[in-house]
Amino acid sequence: MFREILKDVVEDTPGALGGVVMGYDGITVESYASPPSDQITVEAVGMEFSVILSQVRTATQMLEAGEPEALTIRSSSLVTVFHLLDDQYFAALTLGPDGNPGKARYLLRVHAPRLREELR
C-alpha cells in the first residue's frame, strides 16, 4: 500500500522524481521513483536529512510552536518536501528545480492519514 500511495503522489506532482517513507534512523520503509534510476537519489536524500528532521522536531517542541508538519529544502538542483508522520517516521518527495513543491506538500498532507494507518 505504501508503494501505491507514493506512486500516486509522485505521478500527480509535476517535476517529482521520487518519494520515500522512512524512519528518523534513515531506514527506508518503502520508496518509489520515476524513472527507477532516481531511487538512489530519493533514498540518499532521505538518509542525509533523517537526523536533521528529528532535530527539527526537537527544536519546534522547544519553541512551543506546535507539532512540526512539513519542511521544504531547496537547493540549486533539487527541491525536497518532507512531511513528518509521527515520532518515528516521515515521508519525503524529491523534485527537480522546476517541480511544484506546493502540490507535493498538499498531496503528502492529504495522504498522510493513510500512510499513518499503514504504519500502525
Place this chain on the structure above:
Amino acid sequence: MFREILKDVVEDTPGALGGVVMGYDGITVESYASPPSDQITVEAVGMEFSVILSQVRTATQMLEAGEPEALTIRSSSLVTVFHLLDDQYFAALTLGPDGNPGKARYLLRVHAPRLREELR
C-alpha cells in the same frame, strides 16, 4: 540598512511576524518585528534552527545537490522561511499559520544580494 531591508520584507509579507539576519552560531546581526513584542520569537526561532541550518548546508553538499538556498519549516502555529546568504549568515522570516510563505521566500531571495553586500 539591515533593519530597513528586514522591515520592507516583513511589512510586504502577509502574516509576517518578524525577520532576522543571523550567523549559524545563533548570534543576531539585526532583527525587526511587528509588533515589537514578537522580536523574542523571531530571534528564538533563529537560534533554535541556526545549528540545523549549518547541517542542512553540509547535507546538501554531501548530496551534490548544489548550494542550499531556502528552507521552510511549518508547524501548527508557526511558519519560518530561511534564506541561506553565505557560509556564515542566513536571513529568516517568521509568519503566523495563515501567512504567505511563498511571498516571504520570494522577497528574501530578491533582497538577498543587498543583504550579502551589507555583510561584506
